[in-house]
Amino acid sequence: MHIVIIAGGTGSRLWPVSREAQPKPFIRMEDGYSLLQKTYLRGLAAVDVESVTTVTNRDLFFRTEDDYRELSPSEPLHYILEPFGRNTAPAVAAAALELQQRYGDEALMMVLPADHLIQDEAAFAQATASAAMAAAEGQLVTFGIRPTHAETGFGYIEVGEDSHVTYGQAMRVERFVEKPEIEIAEQYLAGGRHLWNAGMFCFRVGTLLEELTTYASELLSGVKGALDSAEASEIDGHSVTRLCAKTFGTVVDDSIDYVLMEKSSRVAVVPCELGWSDIGSWLAMAELTAPDQFGNRVTGKAELENTQNCYIRSDRRLIATVGIQDLVIVDTPDALLVAHRDQSQDVKNIVQRLKVQGGDLHQHHVTVHRPWGTYTVLEEGERFKMKRIVVKPGASLSLQMHHHRSEHWIVVSGTAKVVNGENDILLRTNESTYIPSGNKHRLENPGIIPLVMIEVQSGEYLGEDDIVRFEDSYGRC
Secondary structure (H helix, E strand, C coil): CEEEEEECCCCHHHCCCCECCECHHHCECCCCCEHHHHHHHHHHHHCCCCEEEEEEEHHHHHHHHHHHHCCCCCCCEEEEEECCCCCHHHHHHHHHHHHHHHHCCCCEEEEEECCCEECCHHHHHHHHHHHHHHHHCCCEEEEEECCCCCCCCCCEEEECCCCCCCCCCCEEEEEEECCCCHHHHHHHHHHCCEEEEEEEEEEEHHHHHHHHHHHCHHHHHHHHHHHHCCEEEEECCEEEEECCHHHHCCCCCCCHHHHHHCCCCCEEEEEECCCEECCCCHHHHHCCCCCCCCCCEEEEEEEEECCECCEEEEEEEEEEEECCECEEEEEECCEEEEEEHHHHHHHHHHHHHHHHHCCCCCCCCCEEEECCEEEEEEEEECCEEEEEEEECCCCECCEEECCCEEEEEEEEECCEEEEECCEEEEECCCCEEEECCCCCEEEECCCCCCEEEEEEEEECCCCCCCCEEEECCCCCC
């Protein structure tokens, strides 16, 4: 089996924890693992895995690598990096074409979204075994979740009228149904022949490409062109395919459900009960935390007085509430969300307005991840900004220059190798250097522990786009 993890989307309904530069797959759960890490580990535990392919945005590549590196992977990792999102159909097609080149038509691929949660991993392994057998016989297999309530936010899969739903066994699909009105959803729940569409799939590579040729030939041709014009490289023993923006931009933006699964006559579903959640809103996230006697669910530190049926999440500060009910409260260092439980899906509207207004609140946290490490904005005002910079061992920033700001670097811990104009400097704890605007400079960590330093910027413009790169280890010139 070859695992294909689709790590796309922004998770705007989970703002302010989910941001464009650190979206939903990177949210850490209470056990300390991110949703991406849990997806990876779940796939490895369920089947005998030969390789893992991750399809994600090219700007998230190094963040994805950091999450995988924590798990010390032993199997080959392949990356397909998209310049921008094009929905699941192009992502699945690109992964299938690359798997065909490497492993042939008989290879089996299991497609998993990186931002879903499954709590019953034994049931998932059983469902995967059934899906693999059906896929090997030429079926396009999807996973259907037993509904627990009348849900209008999910698509449904209907099994054939002559079928009695048997959990853990592949069955014929009658049709796919779009998100229904509540009355229809209640009928589906009572009828017993409809399952939630979990967006997970299992295919034989050759079968998938044959069916795409029949039902989505234009899309498949476009993805082939994007792969032909892609840049391929090896990083730390793992293969990386960077799709060309110009070519990939011509590919149809659509889901694998719409372009193929709803049209093919070779579709099967494995009904299953997995403890599954797509964590599509803060209300769904709240359900993962046990309530207290008043129906409150708390992650982090909180003091509650006369509070009922609330979800409260705070990673740092204490949240104190008095005399409230039915609210969602999510606190981060730079943004606080307060929403009624019944309107938690509408958080995405706030994110859209933030995009229109400009600024970084829809895109970045206070701590921003970069290929070389992180920086955290500690304070900023007119003509100044202070950052805490952490550089990974062996990593370096680009050789760069700023037109409008000067910088003062002070080492807090570790050792810094600095290029400052014509000078090469080695700085240790409590040592510093001043970099005038217009000077070429570079920061590197030559040591074996993280380099921590404080950067003080001053000037008439302090935006992150005032960077001219001359050399870069991460292809950002």
